[in-house]
Amino acid sequence: MNENNKIPICSKASPEEMAEDLKIFIDFQDEGLSLENLNEIIEERLVPHLMRYDQPGFQSMFNAFPEEGAEFGGRIALKYNQGVTNWQVSPGGVMLEEFCCEALCKLFGFPSNSDATFMLSGTYGNQEALYLALHKQAEKAGFNLAEKGLKRFKDSSRLAVLTSRDAHFSVKHAVRMLGLGEDTIEFLAVDENRHIDVNSLKKTIKDLEDKKDIFCVFITAGTTSTGSIDPILPIAKICQERDIWLHVDGAYGFAYSLVPEWNHLFAGAELADSVCWNPHKQLGIPIPNSLLFVRRWEDFGRMTLYSAYFNRKEDPEPNPGLKSPPSTRPFAALPLVTSLRHQGMKKVIQRLRAPLVAISTLFNNLKEECDIELCHKPDLGILCFRIIPEGFPKEELDQLQRYVFDRIIADRERTISLTKLDNKAVLRVVAISPAVTSEALMETIRDVRAFAREYMSEK
Ligand SMILES: Cc1ncc(COP(=O)(O)O)c(C=O)c1O
Structure with missing residues (x-):
């Protein structure tokens, strides 16, 4: 305990000591344990090794204990274990998710034509955004990326994403997963407060004019290392003039646009083609809770896959599963709305x-x-x-x-x-x-x- 009688943020066990404590959990026996028994074991052998995100000493990462209203909604989501993909699987879950996406678009001031989808993490949100950007690039080149793939680009080595040196490593995961490779990324210089330097962006775009096809500018509203917010508005204007997809990675920072004194730092986010945000970070909503917003709802059409038994084209009801890949998705909207409604x-x-x-x-x-x-x-x-x-x-x-x-x-x-x-x-x-x-x-x-x-x- 420290001097203020705070709970230690975690046990001091070494990996060996922890292994000793935890091995009981994988001792799968023919006979089961009562829940009371399990609870005792968990309290004694697991909980001391878990990180206490609610303690004042937890100052290292973006994790949070669930907010009371979020935990309440989370328990109900677990109890009913809805797979919120389409109307057949969970009419109430689907409707609530769609309602929630619509309400969040309004709350953050996105245009009336915007839309959102729940994702499993910011990493996947960023990946989907890059896919949408690449799809648009393919359309400019006259083909459908979903059908023809990368091989239809005349010269895929010309494809480029511009981002800050401080962007989260999920941008690298995204280009890897899209089959583009990390050398697709051109890293931009940052200023003394670690924001993308707009002049350096302009210069890079100019320098690459004849060499590269820039299909996405990927900026960050709250970088992982320093929390810096790239200048969204001037960059949005540059992207609009050149018809380049602008993605804002707001996984960590975007919620802070709701705080009036900080809102001006996010000016221009409504002009971005896509924005990702993780309520499982600063809002204390149970993991996983992440969203991807797009400025034009039609853009999600590029993700759509129909199937004869599940996502039928002719079904008129709402269908979140058409906007992002998971075919079984958690009821993530519920803990988010119960948290917002509970707190006010x-x-x-x-x-x-x-x-x-x-x-x-x-x-x-x-x-x-x-x-x-x-x-x-x-x-x-x-x-x-x-x-x-x-x-x-x-x-x-x-x-x-x-x-x-x-x-x-x-x-x-x-x-x-x-x-x-x-x-x-x-x-x-x-x-x-x-x-x-x-x-x-x-x-x-x-x-x-x-x-x-x-x-x-x-x-
Ligand atoms: C700026 C930023 N983008 C993306 C991510 C990835 O989000 P997730 O951990 O939900 O995959 C993080 C995670 O910390 C982040 O800080």
């Missing part, structure tokens, strides 16, 4: 605002501190920094960040992350849950300093 939008916005305020307060507190190098001005709930004690040798700085990170993680009172920016090791704190206050973040800085002193004294 006022509380939802308060919940979203809290971590943003905590990180901006931390940034202001640290601005004048000589031993902390801030790597960017935060747009959202993430801050990357380096501890640089006075007179510390430059060549050992990466090692020092690594040491501090390892010590914090080993202590299990809090968790932060270690990443690289411009090839330098940096420490990263993330606020997702409202429990992560600026005070909790300052405690982390206190520990960072203490472990840096420990490193120096051991040298």
Whole structure:
């Protein structure tokens, strides 16, 4: 326990100790265990090893414990276990999902012609967006990608996606899965706050004019490493002028557009061709909960596959399974709507605002501190920094960040992350849950300093 009697964020068990605790679960016996028995085993042997996302010390990733209303909806979704694909499988589930997509398009200010589909994760949302973009490129070249595939492109080595150096690695997964390969991606320079530099984008587009066919500009509204929001509006205009598909990866950040003081950072999102968003991150909706929005509902037609027994063309009822691939999909709309309805939008916005305020307060507190190098001005709930004690040798700085990170993680009172920016090791704190206050973040800085002193004294 730490000094405030907080629950440790996770046990300190080594992989070997954990294996010892967990092996009982795979000891499949002829006779079963009662639920009481199972519960005891779970509480004793599994729960201590699970990460407590609800604790103020959890400052490393985008996970969240379920919000009360979301957990309630999640339990009902589990109880009835609806596979929300088409009317035959779950009329109520299908209708609620379609209603929810429509309402979310309105809530986020997408045009009246827009639509959305629930996805299993942001990774798949980004992949579907790239597929739609590629399909459009094929249409420009006069063929149907779904039927003819990549081989019909005259020269598929000309196909290019532009994105920031800081884009999430799911963009690489997407081009791999689409059979394009990672060298399809042209990485763009970022400015000092790690946003795509619009001038560098313009220059890259110009430089590639005769060499490449840019079929998608993939930008991020809340990058994974720093939470930076690429300048959506100017990039949307550039894409519209050149008829290039614009995808906004808002998996982490998009919900924060609902907070009035932060909304201006998302200006232009309504002009994007597609946007992805993960309510399973900052909203605390049970995993999996992810959405892909498109500006024109017809675009989902490029995903549609009919089958004689399941998704019949002539069936007039709503059919979410025509908009994205999973043929069995979870009832993800239910926990999302129960969460929003239970809290009310006022509380939802308060919940979203809290971590943003905590990180901006931390940034202001640290601005004048000589031993902390801030790597960017935060747009959202993430801050990357380096501890640089006075007179510390430059060549050992990466090692020092690594040491501090390892010590914090080993202590299990809090968790932060270690990443690289411009090839330098940096420490990263993330606020997702409202429990992560600026005070909790300052405690982390206190520990960072203490472990840096420990490193120096051991040298
Ligand atoms: C910006 C961004 N895009 C995409 C993803 C991938 O989302 P998922 O983990 O749901 O696949 C993440 C995950 O952290 C992310 O931060």
